[in-house]
Amino acid sequence: MTPELTTLRMAGTDGVLEAVIATRANIFEMTQAAEDAVLRPKAPGAWPHSLRAALAARIATLNAQTALARHYATGAGDDAALADPAQDGAARGLGPVLAFMDKVAADTRQVVAGDIAALQAAGISDADIVRLAELNAFLAYQIRVVAGLRLLREARA
Amino acid sequence: MTKPITKFTRNVPHWQPRVVPVDLAEATAEQLDALQVTPSNTKVSAYVLTLAHDVESLKVRSPLFNAIMYDKxxxxxxxxxxxxxxxxxxxxxxxxxxxxxxxxxxxxxxxxxxxxxxxxxxxxxxxxxxxxxxxxxxxxxxxxxxxxxxxxxxxxxxxxxxxxxxxxxxxxxxxxxxxxxxxxxxxxxxxxxxxx
Missing domain, CATH: 1.20.1290.10 (AhpD-like)
Structure with a gap:
């Protein structure tokens, strides 16, 4: 497998699970395409690439995925401070956005219609709400694939 | 008044968006392409029209979903x-x-x-x-x-x-x-x- 696939690099599967991963090579390539689409889209809406990277690092940290958090933090630029879940983003006017992202990532089952209404009340467009949900949702997937692959790799050792 | 279902069921419910989905009549060429809308296929679910707000993501999501759930x-x-x-x-x-x-x-x-x-x-x-x-x-x-x-x-x-x-x-x-x-x-x- 090629090293530019973030998911496999973060799971550290090189040279260990290659044969089994090769059976799903198409899935890992599409996973990278999905990452590119949510982290570095051509049409980012209200959320520039640096902020998306910071949010990704923040979600990885909430999931105790330090390697993935570090990986995404490198692209966060001036938004790097927001990668820290202790930052509420209020000073940047991103309080409702960060509260929403944290809840969707860490307490999904408790999300209710009012959480979407709160974003709308903060002036965030419906398209930008969908963009936030897609970023969050992809990270939930990638984080769990990385965590699962790491367990599978360790079971070999 | 529509009351959301809160108990697990195998009886598949209707999905009602909390945001306004993309209006097919106003969709961009890129959105229509991702939605795979053709003159003979104009039926698109509210869910997919909602995701069409983030068209780059929608485009890669469906083939990935199908591969993970259905590949041999x-x-x-x-x-x-x-x-x-x-x-x-x-x-x-x-x-x-x-x-x-x-x-x-x-x-x-x-x-x-x-x-x-x-x-x-x-x-x-x-x-x-x-x-x-x-x-x-x-x-x-x-x-x-x-x-x-x-x-x-x-x-x-x-x-x-x-x-x-x-x-x-x-x-x-x-x-x-x-x-x-x-x-x-x-x-x-x-x-x-x-x-x-």
Whole structure:
């Protein structure tokens, strides 16, 4: 497998699970395409690439995925401070956005219609709400694939 | 007034968006392409029209979803559905749980497993293989993920090989994704009360 696939690099599967991963090579390539689409889209809406990277690092940290958090933090630029879940983003006017992202990532089952209404009340467009949900949702997937692959790799050792 | 459904069911509800979906009449060329709208195919669900707000993501999502759930080899389709259901129960995504419990029941030609899971929750009485699969899916779906080496050992002891475990990781994780769209961006309601 090629090293530019973030998911496999973060799971550290090189040279260990290659044969089994090769059976799903198409899935890992599409996973990278999905990452590119949510982290570095051509049409980012209200959320520039640096902020998306910071949010990704923040979600990885909430999931105790330090390697993935570090990986995404490198692209966060001036938004790097927001990668820290202790930052509420209020000073940047991103309080409702960060509260929403944290809840969707860490307490999904408790999300209710009012959480979407709160974003709308903060002036965030419906398209930008969908963009936030897609970023969050992809990270939930990638984080769990990385965590699962790491367990599978360790079971070999 | 439409009251969202809050209890797990195999009776698939209607999905009512919490945001305004893309209006097909005003969709861009890129959106129409991602929606695969053609003169002979103009029926697009409210869910897909909602996701069309983020067209780059929508475009890559459907083929990835289909590959993880339906590609040949590895884990059986029914067992992939069980991984999806474990995630959906953790995240309390009523819509996803209904769709994938229903598919599991169809593939297995039995409602027994999903009846038990919906009635008794995660502690339902399951066979050893389903037990190991469901426990792994539930553990991986927590935030942070709680799956451990002992979960993987239980899967192997229940007879799963690495290719099957890889497919379980993928299908469970995929529903970490799908649940955060379905459960976050809309409500599960009954069609007769949905206003359409």
């Amino acid at each position: 080899g590895g884990m059986s389709r029914a067992e992939r559905e069980l991984g999806a259901l474990g995630a959906s129960m953790v995240n309390h995504c009523i819509y996803c749980a209904a769709v994938h419990a229903d598919r599991h029941a169809q593939l297995e030609k039995s409602t027994e497993v999903t009846d038990r899971l919906f009635r008794d929750g995660a502690r339902a009485d399951l066979g050893p293989r389903d037990r190991a699969i469901f426990d792994f899916a539930v553990a991986l779906s927590q935030c942070p993920p709680q799956a451990t080496a002992s979960h993987v050992a239980a899967l192997k002891a229940a007879g799963l090989d690495e290719a099957e475990i890889l497919d379980l990781i993928l299908s469970t994780s995929l529903f970490g994704w799908a649940n955060r769209l379905m459960h976050v961006l809309g409500d599960p309601v009954r069609p007769d009360s949905a206003g359409k």
